[in-house]
Amino acid sequence: MDKESVVLGIDTSNYTTSLAMMDLHGKLVTDERRVLSVKEGMVGLRQSEALFQHIKGLPVICKTMAEGCTPFKIVAISSAVKPRPLENSYMPVFVAAESFGSTMSTLWNLPFYEFSHQEGHIMAGLWSLGLQLNKPFMALHISGGTTEVLSIIPKKIGFEIEIIGGTSDLSAGQFIDRIGVKLNLPFPAGAHMEKIIDINNVKDINIPVSVKDTFISFSGPETFVQRRLKDDFKASDIIYSTFQSVAKSLYLLIKNSLKKYDYKDILVAGGVASNKIIKNFLEEKLQSEGLNLYFGTSKYCSDNAVGIAALGVDGYLQQNKMKLG
Template sequence: MNSRYILGIDTSNYKTSVAIIDTECNILCDLRRFLTVKEGEKGLRQSDALFQHIRNLPELLEEAMSDNNYHIGAISFSSKPRPVKNSYMPVFFAGESYARSLAAVLSIPSFAFSHQEGHIEAIKAFSKHSNKKELLACHFSGGTCEMLSVKSKHTGYDIDIIGGSKDISFGQVIDRTGVQLGMSFPAGEEMDRLALASDEISSFLTPIKVKEGWLNLSGIDTQIKRLTINMDIQQAQPVIKELFEKVADAMTKMIFQCAEKTGITDVIMAGGVTSSLFIRDKIVKKLAENHIDAAFGQADLAQDNAIGTAILGGKIYGNETR
């Protein structure tokens, strides 16, 4: 019986995700389902998100196993937001409870990682930096805005925060703007399409100040909220483009400053905000011109998924079964 398959589970604030890989990191199954947010709302309470994960997981697991006779050898799951003591968020209990229960019934090992480690690994594993032991990582998502110093270890990563936002995240600014304009939450993909399609750009927003890799985003959040409150989407499109310009400029400054203070020039771009095609186009050339070797990876792997978590577990399982 071939048991060289690893099941990955991730239950974040945005998505229920299930993946199956083999020990060679080939992706055999990648299923994701957005959590449902009521129209006009900007997110979910943890209790509501947890309930949706509990409802989604059986359906996704049934779908993952329906067409193929995978003999799962190990289960890997996200148990908390970050790989530090006291990192906690109730939504991850859904994935953990399913993973540990399935592992116990099947008498196979289970491996716990953080959501952040999964984000990093999903990009790193398929990038030019796959064998690097030390690098920088940008984790820019709906709820996180952090610059990280990352060192590989046997069971994931040692991670230190060396920059980021002191208040809200890039993703929150983008999502809040989109919801105010009548878009569904999360609004990042639609906002990105509008920024790319706009032939005009406004000049209303103040540049985001960055100092030693740190910034505040509540100022630009307040600015754009006031600007767009009486606009429809078409009227707001040049402002959306300017917002994405300002975000891209701020990201570039954060990376430059953190590379300068650490001496590390290899960078992983992780988290849903880094899947923005507008932002990628704006910063990749600037980074290369300044000798920063940034790996973006596939846009869908930058978003919430269970692939990175599965790969991390697969590395341990592969070593144990050799």
């Protein structure tokens, strides 16, 4: 049996160990992920602990992936080696993806492509929608560790990214997770919080919003909620109001950013982008203003290696002057 040619993508983020294989036509062959273990009551991991879990977890999900696939031939490897596509961008967790990918590519004499975690999120969002944007667009990257609004210029491989704005303190995901953990929910808490809400029986307690120009502050809203947790509010109302506060903040962030960059296409990526309440709020507000708002498919908003694999396919095809199709 002929083996299928695939590109292996690797991502080792703050929350998840991820591997993905994609064929040269852009079809996903396999997508394996292992969420890092966080002790009850904690709101994250130290970089050293997360890196250790990645090193232990990569062989495990490699075995799972190999056992569950049809015969394949890896022709290239791509890794997320840093948080952002900036020269001095660095975070220890990504050393695992870089080391693992570089070592295997050297042993097997394969091309090795380096990308950033942020590029992976953007590419995963576009790939999940079957969307190809060839002109500059805006992206909102909202996750457990990042809240940034970006100017994106597509390149032959990857993206040229400029940070327009973001958060001056907590990320949207950190704000959500801190409230969720205070409500005795597992970390990361966002998906667990959504399940508690009865959308037909909630009220907004009007958490204040702090947005100045193109920067959000979530520390004030978090303090407000922490104090309200001592009052007699239902957990579902606290959760709903937290999501509403995040959504209102992101809406103002986008509106202020559009005063500087006249884009019509906006991609929303990252784990928080899968939140239905935030998504519905932004869609209702922005689409009525004539903007093209794209949310990546929920499964590919959270941390994954699919976008990194897709970027690797682009790199391999460009290097070999082949055409995707």
